[in-house]
Amino acid sequence: QQFLERYGWIQPKDWNNLKYEDVSVPVDEDPAPQDSYVISEGLSQPNSIGSKERDTDPTLSPQYNDALRSFQKANGIQVTGRLDEETKLAMSKPRCGFPDNISGQNAANNESLSNTTSLNDTESSTNNSSTETPPIRRKRFLSRLIQHAQKKRSTQLLGDNPGLGFSKKTLKWRLMKEGYSAQLEEDNQRSALALAFRMWSEVIPLQFEEDTVSPLSEIDIKLGFGKGTHLGCSQAFDGPGKEIAHAWRLGNIHFDDDEHFTVHSSEGLNLLKVAVHEIGHTLGLSHILRPGSVMQPNYTPRDSNFELDWQDRKAIQSIYGVCEGPFKTVFDWVWKSDQTYRFNTYFFRSDRYWMYENRYNRTRYGDPNFITIGWPGVPNSNIDAYVHIFASNRDAQYFFKGTQVWRFDPQRNMAYTEDSYGNRYPKLISDEFPGVSGPVDTAFYDLRTNLIYFFKGNDVTAFSVGRNQIERGYPKRIIDVFPAVTSGDHPIGNLDAVYFSYAHRATFFIKDKFYWKVVGNGDLKYNPTLPYNGLLSQDRVVNKWFDICDVHSSTVFTS
Known part of the structure; x- marks a missing residue:
């Protein structure tokens, strides 16, 4: 009981x-003097004669x-x-x-x-009843x-x-x-x-x-x-x-x-x-x-x-409530293990990053961490974009910030200072991708077309990896290349991130606290009237990716 x-x-x-x-109630060491007295009616007490209440089980x-x-x-x-x-x-x-x-x-x-x-x-x-102890x-x-x-x-x-x-x-x-x-x-x-x-x-x-x-x-x-x-x-x-x-x-x-x-x-x-x-x-x-x-x-x-x-x-x-963006860069990191390609999803903001475990719909336990800990040699904060060229004859990962680009060595888990061809990094973006000047807002590599799309302001530039040059007619307005499926529902420009998700088999545009999914082959099979590369209606980032939360700097792990 x-x-x-x-x-x-x-x-x-x-x-x-x-x-x-x-517990003994703490009392004041200097109590007020008892200089006044109040006489009040006493509380009635139960009559114990003949009462069995106390003996009741x-x-x-x-x-x-x-x-x-x-x-x-x-x-x-x-x-x-x-x-x-x-x-x-x-x-x-x-x-x-x-x-x-x-x-x-x-x-x-x-x-x-x-x-x-x-x-x-x-x-x-x-309870303010006068019968309670003051x-x-x-x-x-x-x-x-x-x-x-x-x-x-x-x-x-x-x-x-x-x-x-x-x-x-x-x-x-x-x-x-x-x-x-x-x-x-x-x-x-x-x-x-x-x-x-x-x-x-x-x-x-x-x-x-x-x-x-x-x-x-x-x-x-x-x-x-x-x-x-x-x-x-x-x-x-x-x-x-x-x-x-x-x-x-x-x-x-x-x-x-x-x-x-x-x-x-x-x-x-x-x-x-x-x-x-x-x-x-x-x-x-x-x-x-x-x-x-x-x-x-x-x-x-x-x-x-x-x-x-x-x-x-x-x-x-x-x-x-829940944690919301914005994020500076989002990408899937693809790597090979035992003849099998695997991927992890990463969100970057300021000087920190999170790995997102898609199978559990949550971030990895212990994240965020500092970019300098997980990605040695790349800029330590505010990375503009990440691009992974993943073609049959070329496999290269790049980080972009300002007017420069860094190539990352996945084998040594650090940025190149010089690759096997004698190319030194970082270098100007225009030296690695002729005709493209920085800074850029974001970028992504399209597996379907072997094109890199560079986004800046309201414009997008398509760069052909195979021909190593900008596609004819670019730059163009983002809304013309990636039109809105629903009129008026479009990020227009100044994007935070664009990335292809292997988990969802889709490309996403992310801006502030919202995302737009790009029309894919599955969407076209369901509705053939959808525009190619169209952007479906917006939704909140927190409805797709959960609990990407920041922590106080004093609790970020340093090793």
Whole structure:
């Protein structure tokens, strides 16, 4: 019964406004003098004579049985309404201290996420009844360290649930000096927490910065380890086992230092996995009662493929929205392995790049990274275009920036300074492709025609690889060579990227947050009246390529 009550199964808990439980309430060191007295009517007490209420078995209560059945159903246990061994085992697992069912003012439930608990509003309702214990002022250092009552926040958010999350796009966090764990090296603690924050930043337009110098009032999320009564918190830890950590929405995160946390070991409790879960609560998520979710309440050992699953991503994006472009360059990198050609898709922006895993519809875990790390020798930022000439008699990869072009050596994984023919790089674009001058907005190689299309402003130039010259009649207007299928629906010019996707077997034009698919052979078979090289109606990039998110520069991997 205590378990069901504590975690909100009998009655949803108002977690952000819980009173001090099993903890001495901090009092002011300089209380106000008792110079006035108020006499009020006392509260009536139940008559104990003849009463059997205290002797009643709580397990016979219909409310208890309903709560137990709900717990069993949510945890995939046979629904018996009895406290059997399987249920006891589920209740005894290490878990988060955040309730499974919480209450609050304007509590919202994202109905599109099956088997999830509600996502609640940031402001919790309070009871102003005169029968409640009046609030007690805390010591000043405690009020700085643990702040359950949050200030009213702006609701101008990117997601569908305004008011559930932080309104800022960059959040500062700090592992408090008085809250370091006695079990782990300081650097290991901070690096694990930084990676945990980064994992959320990889799926939402929110960045996290570790800040160890700013005034405490400017820190958005404070973290710390403690035992039992800890860090001025209203909820005490219970020692080894069971509750391992807890967090507050838009507030702080505490870890039970009586637990055996580890960083680079398969034993004990993995700090990274626990931290990712607790950060989810701080960002506005409730528990997701489904195996595989990082937000399930019970701790499960971390496997090698630990990451946010699809439902975790959709839950947090319902609060903060999704990540959108623009991108500077997009291309498929084709390479040969064991007589088989393979490809990877890359998105470039500024000084960073992402590899996109088309089979999973997501970016590679750990991206973005710096261009200088993955592509040695090419310009370190703002690359204009990439072209891969992939013909029977020529296989060459080029990067373009400004008026120059770099050729890349896939065997040595670095840009050429001089190729096998004695050509030195970088060189002027016009020297490698006569008649074409830079800079260009973007470019792509058309496998069907053996032409390179160079885009600049509202114009496009077709360059014949076979004849090593510009095609007659070019440059032309982009809209004339690639006409709009729907009148008025065309990017016109100043494109960000054009690339052929091997995953989709189609060419895409990308500008700002939108893309246009070029009419292909499959489209013509379905509708022969479509114009050759026509651009189909626009759609948002985020509807085709998911979660290409930036992270704070301090968390970009450097090796």
